[in-house]
Amino acid sequence: MQNSLLLGVSVGDSFAEFSLLSDSNSLAQKRVYLSRENLKASLTQFVAPYKDQQIAKAFISLRVPKKLLDHRLSGSVAHVSTEGVEHWLNICGSPEHTLTNKDLQFSVRERILADGQIELPLQTEEIEAIAAKVQLMDCKKVCLNFLHSATNPVHLELAKKIFQEKGLEVFVPEKSDNPHEVSRWTKNALNATLSGVFAELKSELYAGLESAIDKKDIHFLDSAGDLFQDETQREVGSLFASLSALGLADSSNNADILYLGLEQFALISPSQWESAWQSPWGPVEVRRLKTHTLGIQPTLGIQLNSFGRFDFSNQQEAWEPGPMFLGRGQKMSLLDLWSDNNKLSKISGLEDRVSAQGIQRFKNALLTLSKISSLRDTDLHHLTKELQSLSVQRLAMESRLRRQTKKLKVTGPLAPLFANIFKKDPHTTIIEQEFCESESTALWGAQALKGAL
Incomplete structure (x- = not known):
């Protein structure tokens, strides 16, 4: 009986990688340039020669193009906030980056205190009036950000119910102990902005794998190293999933990883975590491995x-x-x-x-x-x-100053061009055989799934 296979897929801004593994050993790899090749067709073609073998599980890290984080390119989202704090997201971000059209920003007169007490009850008439305006503007998604809703979500749940009854897709902040409201709200707003694009990519991936693997055996990875399938509002965490996989799949965990990819140069510290991303839109609550994006990047002008x-x-x-x-x-x-x-x-x-x-x-x-x-x-x-x-030299100096451990591992598709400067460093290991994002996604996905069972 032949061994079952694991499939790893990593979709980036401009490239997608596919890896097939048998007993943790690489069987086949492919990278496609998405501006010239179709994702669905390329994936179908990649798995076609192995249709007689069993692909047991597929693990996917999915990153959408950064340009689609702009609401003008990924669709409109209505933002409904507590009166008085409706401009917090814009204030905490940069003037060049906004998460919604000003005409789709609404506020409601409601107030819950920090201890969870209701000071000003939510009026359902206000929510229904906003829902009518949103529908007239042909907007399908609503993002709710109410003050202190993590402490007492009663107003949030009521507004969510009304909007959903009107046929609108509603996004609410994840429940957490994080007292920083804006970082939770920004994540919620970005999830809403990306949801349509994310759903389209997932659909394309499902279609590409339709003949090779059952949908229930396809898992997506987020930046915390957790797996999910049909759950929504996981878009922001997915932006860093492949880099987290690169660090988590390294079982030794005793060296930083310098990943020299076609799309990004990043320094990953597998033993350290961070809870926020300082995005162009302001702070975002997202758990991920400590990662530093280098000043030198492959497509710098x-x-x-x-x-x-x-x-x-x-x-x-x-x-x-x-x-x-x-x-x-x-x-x-x-x-x-x-x-x-x-x-x-x-x-x-x-x-x-x-x-x-x-x-x-x-x-x-x-x-x-x-x-x-x-x-x-x-x-x-x-x-x-x-x-x-x-x-x-700039790349080498920055990676030396920024790494968290004495040891360093260098890998990635551009390592053959950039890694020679590290050869004389006794604390640096250059991985000659490329350890790519899709392979690490498959390896860590299998470990995460095993741990969850």
């Missing part, structure tokens, strides 16, 4: 600083259209510096995508920028090597 010297911007360029070496991008990014390196074109997900025309366009752009720089260095080879060295 290249520019001249105020001294007229080459430097990297603080903004990442998107993978759609992507770095210039892919042929469609119009802006230089850090990875373009390695466009002539054969190792780049061999990375899973980028095979056969490196464009000679795109590489030449990058070189022309770099040369043009050099002519107006203070250095005026027209030796492209020398300039490229200098910028490569600058980026790798």
Whole structure:
């Protein structure tokens, strides 16, 4: 009898990874570039050769594109709050990032004190009037944030019931001991914003696996390392699930992990946890492994600083259209510096995508920028090597300063390009065989499921 298989799936902003494991050993892996390949079709194609073998369980870490955290791209959500605190979310975030349209912000005259006593009862007429306005605006989702509702949820439950009776989808903050109202409310608002996109992706994944595995055997992972299936309001926790899986699947737990992924460079501390995420929308209550996003990222833009010297911007360029070496991008990014390196074109997900025309366009752009720089260095080879060295040294220094343990493990698809600087460090181990997000999702998912049984 053949051993049953485990399937790990990690969906990121621009790439998706699939891994099949047999007895914890990698059997097959694939990475797809989502701007060029369909998620459902790619997943179906990946599992097709194994249809005669039993895929016992599938574990999925699902991260939606960051741009869809904007309500203007992911659909409208009405926000209903206690009168007097209806602007708290906007105040605690940045002016550039809002979670709803101003026309969909409502307040109600109700008040529950910190000890749970009702000072001002909720009037059902107010909720019904807001529900009518929301329906007229063709909005389907309502986010409720009432002051001190964690202590006494009576008003919250009443409002939720009325909105649901009107056919609206209602989001309420999770119950917790966290006294910081705004961090709970921001998480609730982000869950509501992402719910539609999250549901669509889940549906696409279910369809891609329909012929290979029963839906009841498909589990999703959140940032705390917990599994869920059809539960709602788990969207924010899913944003960090793959990074938590990378740390949790490392059974030794005695070294920090520097993950050099195509979409992000992150330093993960497997033995430490944090309870909040300082997001652009303000603090968000979310339990996850302690993770530091490095200043050097794979798609950072290249520019001249105020001294007229080459430097990297603080903004990442998107993978759609992507770095210039892919042929469609119009802006230089850090990875373009390695466009002539054969190792780049061999990375899973980028095979056969490196464009000679795109590489030449990058070189022309770099040369043009050099002519107006203070250095005026027209030796492209020398300039490229200098910028490569600058980026790798910054990466190494930041990871050394930020890591929580003496030991460090370096892995990820871009490790072959960036990890050489760590080879002389006796406390650093470079994992030659890539330990990818989908594989760690499967390994930790299996452990989490076993522990839950």
